[in-house]
Amino acid sequence: MSEKLHQVLIRPLIxxxxxxxxxxxxxxxxxxxxxxxxxxxxRAVESLLKVKVERVNILNVMGKTKRLGRFVGKKQDWKKALVTLKAGEKLELYESV
Incomplete structure (x- = not known):
C-alpha cells in the first residue's frame, strides 16, 4: 500500500x-x-471507521481560478470519495452534526 490508512482520509465532506x-x-x-x-x-473506511462498504466512487475536483485585479491565481485541485455503505450500516461521525 502506498500510503498509510490514516493518511488516505483527510476529512469528511459535509x-x-x-x-x-x-x-x-x-x-x-x-x-x-x-x-x-x-x-x-x-480499506481505510472499513478499518478506521468500522463499517462495511458497498461501493466507492472517486472524483477529481479541479480548483477554481481566482482573480484579484490583474493577478490570476488558482485554488488547489483535490479528490473526493463518495462511499456507499451496506444496508443497515450507520456512521456515527455524521449523526452528531
Whole structure:
C-alpha cells in the first residue's frame, strides 16, 4: 500500500448535497489524498471507521481560478470519495452534526 490508512482520509465532506445523499442513499463523502485509489479508500473506511462498504466512487475536483485585479491565481485541485455503505450500516461521525 502506498500510503498509510490514516493518511488516505483527510476529512469528511459535509455539504447540502452530501447530506441529502446520506439521508436517501446511505452515502457519505470524504476529501481523500490525491494519490488514493478506490481500494485504499475502501480499506481505510472499513478499518478506521468500522463499517462495511458497498461501493466507492472517486472524483477529481479541479480548483477554481481566482482573480484579484490583474493577478490570476488558482485554488488547489483535490479528490473526493463518495462511499456507499451496506444496508443497515450507520456512521456515527455524521449523526452528531
Amino acid at each position: 455539504t447540502e448535497k452530501v447530506t441529502s445523499l446520506r439521508e436517501s442513499g446511505n452515502t457519505v463523502a470524504f476529501v481523500v489524498s490525491s494519490r488514493a485509489n478506490r481500494v485504499e479508500v475502501r
